[in-house]
Amino acid sequence: MSRFLYMAWRGTRFAVLYELRIYQSLYFWIARRQPTRTPSSIPFSYVTSVAPALIGFIVASAIEVPVAHFLLSPWPPVQIGFLIVGIWGLIWMFGLGAAMTVYPHTLDDTGIHIRNGFNARVDVPWHSVESVSLEQRSYEKGKHVQIVENDGERTLCLTHGSETTVTVTLREPTQIAVAGRTEIVSRVRLRPDSPRDLVVAARSWTSRVT
Numbered sequence: 001m002s003r004f005l006y007m008a009w010r011g012t013r014f015a016v017l018y019e020l021r022i023y024q025s026l027y028f029w030i031a032r033r034q035p036t037r038t039p040s041s042i043p044f045s046y047v048t049s050v051a052p053a054l055i056g057f058i059v060a061s062a063i064e065v066p067v068a069h070f071l072l073s074p075w076p077p078v079q080i081g082f083l084i085v086g087i088w089g090l091i092w093m094f095g096l097g098a099a100m101t102v103y104p105h106t107l108d109d110t111g112i113h114i115r116n117g118f119n120a121r122v123d124v125p126w127h128s129v130e131s132v133s134l135e136q137r138s139y140e141k142g143k144h145v146q147i148v149e150n151d152g153e154r155t156l157c158l159t160h161g162s163e164t165t166v167t168v169t170l171r172e173p174t175q176i177a178v179a180g181r182t183e184i185v186s187r188v189r190l191r192p193d194s195p196r197d198l199v200v201a202a203r204s205w206t207s208r209v210t
Contacts, residue, residue: 021118022095029098036115041108042201044192046115047100049161054097061090105192107201112168114158114190116144120179122158124188128174132202134195135167145179155187164189166198 028035037043047054065086072079099117106113111125112132139146139159146157156176157164168188175182192198 018119022092022099025099025102025118026091026095028102034102034104036103036113037106038108041106041113043104043106044194044198044201045101045104046160046190046192047097048193049163049191050100051097054093058090058093061086061093065090105190105198107198107205112188112202114188116158116160120145120158122156122176122178122188124168124170124176126206128170128172129202129206130169130171132199132206133167133169134165134199135189136163136165137189138163147183147185153186154184155189156183156185157189158191159189160191164191165195166190166192168202 034043065083068082068086069079072082096117099119103115103117105115111123112129114120114122114124137157139148139157139162141162144159146159148155148157154173156178158178166189168190170186170188173184173186175184176188
């Protein structure tokens with residue numbers, strides 16, 4: 001019973017914090033702020049790959065809410081409840097898109113910082129980087145963080161739109177923290193909106209700091 005209560009408390013705490021971060025991201029977006037950026041960092045967006053799905057959901061919801069409100073007019077309690085849930089869903093999806101906008105991938109003096117909104121962050125220090133290259137790969141849908149093993153080497157893949165376009169090869173197998181755990185990997189892959197620009201910038205930075 002105590003374990004059940006602990007798990008319920010953890011789940012509730014996660015849901016509440018996640019909800020608050022959604023609204024915080026929406027505030028940052030409206031205020032045109034990127035909280036993780038520093039004066040020396042270069043941002044690289046990644047929202048383009050998921051924008052069609054977000055826009056589709058928002059447009060469908062925006063149409064669905066008034067239509068359902070009209071159709072449910074004979075039942076005012078249900079009508080009001082559906083209206084509240086529909087407006088909440090719209091705001092939530094705007095907040096999710098905002099999170100991906102205000103938390104971009106960044107390069108700075110310390111390394112490459114890969115983001116997925118406020119929910120995931122992977123830091124790759126420059127001294128661990130062997131090379132950065134263009135390489136497009138596709139993955140299983142629905143999993144943003146994946147570990148791929150091939151010939152005894154493990155690759156951490158942070159996908160958007162079920163693909164990656166940039167490969168960061170490490171000098172040796174390295175411990176990388178992601179999603180609350182640590183993985184030992186030889187490569188890290190990501191998908192920025194401008195992969196060529198990121199690769200050029202990363203190569204320029206590695207030539208200066210290594």
